[in-house]
Each structure stands twice: as structure tokens, then as C-alpha cells.
Amino acid sequence: MxxxxxxxxxxxxxxxxxxxxxGRFLVDKGIVDGAAYEEKNRRFYEDYKAGxxxxxxxxxxxxxxxxxxxPTVLNALHREFMGQCILxxxxxxxxxxxxxxxxxxxxxxxxxxxxxxxxxxxxxMLEVDxxxxxxxxxxxxxxxxxxxxxxxxxxxxxxxxxxxxxxxxHDLKDxxxxxxxxxxxxxxxxxxxxxxxxPDEILADHAxxxxxxxISLRDSGx
Numbered sequence: 001m002x003x004x005x006x007x008x009x010x011x012x013x014x015x016x017x018x019x020x021x022x023g024r025f026l027v028d029k030g031i032v033d034g035a036a037y038e039e040k041n042r043r044f045y046e047d048y049k050a051g052x053x054x055x056x057x058x059x060x061x062x063x064x065x066x067x068x069x070x071p072t073v074l075n076a077l078h079r080e081f082m083g084q085c086i087l088x089x090x091x092x093x094x095x096x097x098x099x100x101x102x103x104x105x106x107x108x109x110x111x112x113x114x115x116x117x118x119x120x121x122x123x124x125m126l127e128v129d130x131x132x133x134x135x136x137x138x139x140x141x142x143x144x145x146x147x148x149x150x151x152x153x154x155x156x157x158x159x160x161x162x163x164x165x166x167x168x169x170h171d172l173k174d175x176x177x178x179x180x181x182x183x184x185x186x187x188x189x190x191x192x193x194x195x196x197x198x199p200d201e202i203l204a205d206h207a208x209x210x211x212x213x214x215i216s217l218r219d220s221g222x
Contacts, residue, residue: 004170005101006161006187007128008179009112009119012197013098015218016089018122019062019114020045025081026065049200051183055113055153060145063136066117067145074143078121086122091198093217097178098126107170111161111187113153117143132160157187178215182206 010017023041026032040061047053066074101108108128112119116133123131137148150156165171177184177191182202188194196207196214207214 001170001173002105002107004109004172004175004191005104005106006109006111006175006177006191007098008177008181008184008197009110009122010114011180012178013091013094013110013126013217014086014089014122015091015198017045017114018086018118021085021089022081022118023062025077025085029077031069031077032065048183049181051202053153053183055151055156056147059115059134059147059151063115063143063145063147066115066136066143071141071143074117078117082121082125086125090126091217093215093219094126097217098128101176106176109164111152111157113151113157113183130164132157132164154183155186157184158190161187161190179203188212 007013010019020041023037027034027038027041044053044058044061098108107130109130109132110119110123110126110128111132113134115136116131117136119133120131132152134152135148137144137146150159152160172191174193175191176193176195177188178195178197179188180197180199180203182200185203185206194207194212196203196212198216198218199207199214204214206212
């Protein structure tokens with residue numbers, strides 16, 4: 001069985017947060033009410049960084065524009081978003097890191113709290129093997145604004161990964177997980193090779209105390 005190389009997305013493989021940037025993009029395009037939406041978007045992002053985000057309140061906020069717009073419109077917006085906001089923030093060392101694990105014969109998996117609508121095209125662009133993300137509910141081809149299943153956040157990432165492992169027959173033997181955030185400590189504690197990537201202060205301190213590898217992908221190399 002192939003070893004798993006698991007990657008967080010935002011502020012890890014990307015030098016920025018795709019969820020936050022999608023909200024900013026919607027404001028700039030006039031899809032949502034500008035000042036009010038931007039303020040809530042910024043506040044939720046600060047809560048995330050502080051580790052006290054109410055994920056269900058955030059999802060009620062962030063998934064609403066998906067429910068309020070036709071999927072064809074959303075897909076066209078996302079294509080523009082990819083070129084304008086995502087391609088410029090792929091971390092310089094991300095491609096080399098992914099290539100290193102690909103050359104080792106590892107199975108590449110992104111696991112992210114950001115919803116699948118935002119992240120699936122990014123995962124496809126990065127050519128990873130699979131994606132675990134928070135899943136927006138869909139009924140008859142339209143988003144409802146609700147979340148489907150367990151949000152892929154904090155302990156929810158562990159739950160979603162364990163379910164995926166059962167369904168795919170992969171395991172965590174000789175596994176890797178790369179993340180920037182202390183919110184991912186529950187999963188970092190589970191893998192064989194936890195790696196802190198451009199970590200926040202809490203994760204940096206934890207990584208030092210535990211003797212975990214710390215790297216930067218913001219430079220030209222991995």
C-alpha cells in the first residue's frame with residue numbers, strides 16, 4: 001500500500017487562504033453586500049487564526065452565496081477567481097514538495113476545512129490524487145447553503161480521514177502531514193511524520209517542543 005502524503009491547503013501549499021480570498025473576490029465582484037460581508041469575513045478569519053472559530057456559524061455565512069447563485073454563474077466566477085486570486089499565491093516550494101512525494105510513489109491527499117466548491121479546482125490544478133474538504137449540500141444540482149456531513153475542521157479532519165481510510169483501505173503507516181496551523185494539531189499528532197510549514201506561533205512552539213520538522217514553502221525550494 002502506498003504511503004500517504006497529506007497536505008493542508010490554505011497557508012500551506014498556498015501562501016494565503018482560499019476561503020477568505022473567495023469572500024473578498026465576491027465582495028469585489030458585487031455578488032455580496034460589500035462592507036458588511038467583508039467585516040464578517042475578516043472576523044471569522046481572525047477567529048480561525050485564534051483557534052476559536054465556530055465552524056457551523058462560519059459555514060452558514062460562507063455557503064450562503066452558493067445557495068443564492070446559479071451553479072453556472074458560480075463556476076464562471078470560480079474560473080476567474082483561480083486566475084486572479086489562486087495562481088499568484090501557490091507557494092513557491094509547493095510544486096517541488098508535491099513532486100518529491102510523487103516521485104517517492106506516495107499517495108497525495110489534500111485535507112482542508114475550506115469547502116469543496118472552492119478547493120476542488122485547486123486540488124485538480126495541483127494534481128493531487130484526492131481531496132477531503134468540507135462538503136456543501138446540493139439538492140437537484142443547486143447548493144442549499146447547508147453543510148453535508150462532518151465539517152473538515154480540527155477533530156473533524158481526523159474523523160473525515162478515518163472514514164476515508166476505511167473506505168479506501170489506505171492506512172497511516174509511514175504517513176506525512178504538512179500544515180501551518182495549530183488547528184491541525186489533532187491530525188498532526190496522528191501521522192508518522194508531522195511537518196510544520198510556515199507555522200503560526202502556537203504550532204511553531206509545539207513543533208519545537210516535540211522535535212517536529214519545520215519547513216518553509218515560501219522560498220523557491222521545498
